[in-house]
Amino acid sequence: MKTILLIGIGPGDPDALTLAAIKAIGRADVFFFLEKEGEGKDSLIRFRQQILQTHRGDRPYRTATSQNPVRDHAAKDYVGAVKDWHRQRTAVIKALIESEMADGETAGLLIWGDPSLYDGTIQHLRDIIDESSTELSFEVIPGITSIQMLTARHKIPLNRIGESITITTGRQIEQTDPGLITNAVVMLDSRSAFHRLEGSGDIDIYWGGDVGGPDEVLISGSLDEVAERIDQTIAEQRARKSWIMDNYLLRRRPKQS
Template sequence: MKTILLIGIGPGDPDALTLAAVKAIRRTDVFFFLEKEGDGKDSLIRFRREILAEHAGDRSYRIATGASPRRDRASADYQGAVEDWRHRRTQVIADLIDANMKDGETGAFLLWGDPALYDGTMQNLHDLIAKGRDDIAFEVIPGITCIQALTAKHRIPLNRVGEEIVITTGRQIETGDPAAVHNSVVMLDSRDAFMRLRDQPDMDIFWGGDVGSPDEILIAGPLDGTADRIAETIKTQRARKGWVMDTYILRRRQRAKGSSRTDGDG
């Protein structure tokens, strides 16, 4: 049996690794790195190598790399493009396992944040096993998410009393009903979708770019007064290093009965 560990390594701060993640790293024989095309990929790989140098201990290990397939972002069929990308990625992972692992060994993927939040590797392994790969088993080691890091840095609670919290994507914010946004965490926004809501009354934003890394930038305030600044910051960061990992919360101000304070604020 070949055991695969999906290890959440947090949003970019080496100190954000859990003790469980460190222990998992120290029992791994081979680490799999899926390299993405484009600017910024070197820093993503470098961070993983720094984690191994700091936490792997004296135990010997191997690193195997593969090219992460590109998704067709121009396709009008979004769901179909994602499915095609997922299947091709599953094959890349299967090839890495077959070429680099012996029976009885442990392999691992070091995954940003938490493996269960907007990462497809877990589904890739489910797909492999569903196709009859009974020689593979996997374990998930949860990690600190960018959401937890964002709320900690801004010193705000994630939830508010008596109200749901929605975790969504920039694509949904761009196409959904602005009036339906009350307390939403927005991830994977490559199109500055928050600009669409800048005229909404009583809307605040808590934005973070590369939270937990040396490049961390935090901006918070009324959306109508900060949207341009955030958009310019994103543009500058992308021009400087090719990418920016950003997450933000859009939150309508609420007034508790008989109080001028926002519900949930400390």
């Protein structure tokens, strides 16, 4: 039996690792890295390596690295392109399991934030187990999500009394009736979809760039007043280091009675 540990490592703050994650890091014989193409992504790999150096102790370990397949961002069929990309990622992880670990060994995959939030790796492993003759089990070690880091940094609750919270993507925000949005966290937004709600007059935004990391930037206030500042900040960060990870909470103010 081979065992895979999907270890949530939080969104970039080395202090946000859980004790369970540190214990899991101590158990693995080998760590798998999927390298992303593109400038700046190496800092995410560096963060993972730093975590191993800090928390692994003296016990030696192996690493095995493969290229992370690149999604076709130009494809018209978004869902089809993502499914295709997931199939390729599944094949890459399967190949690592087959070639880089012996029966009885344990491999660790360090997952950004928490493995259950906008991350395909849990499904990849389920698919590998369904298709494969290899005896394989996996465990999920939860991590602090970028959402938890965002609300902690802004010192706000995720929801107000008795309120629901929507977790969604920039792509969805672009297609949703703005009137339906009362309390929503938005992720995976490369096109600043919050502009769709500008002019509403009653929306606050709590925005975070690289929350938890060394380049963290926080901006909050009335969306109409701060949207431009957020645009400028995103542009500055992209110019400086070519990428930024951001998320934000959109919250409609209650009607005055």
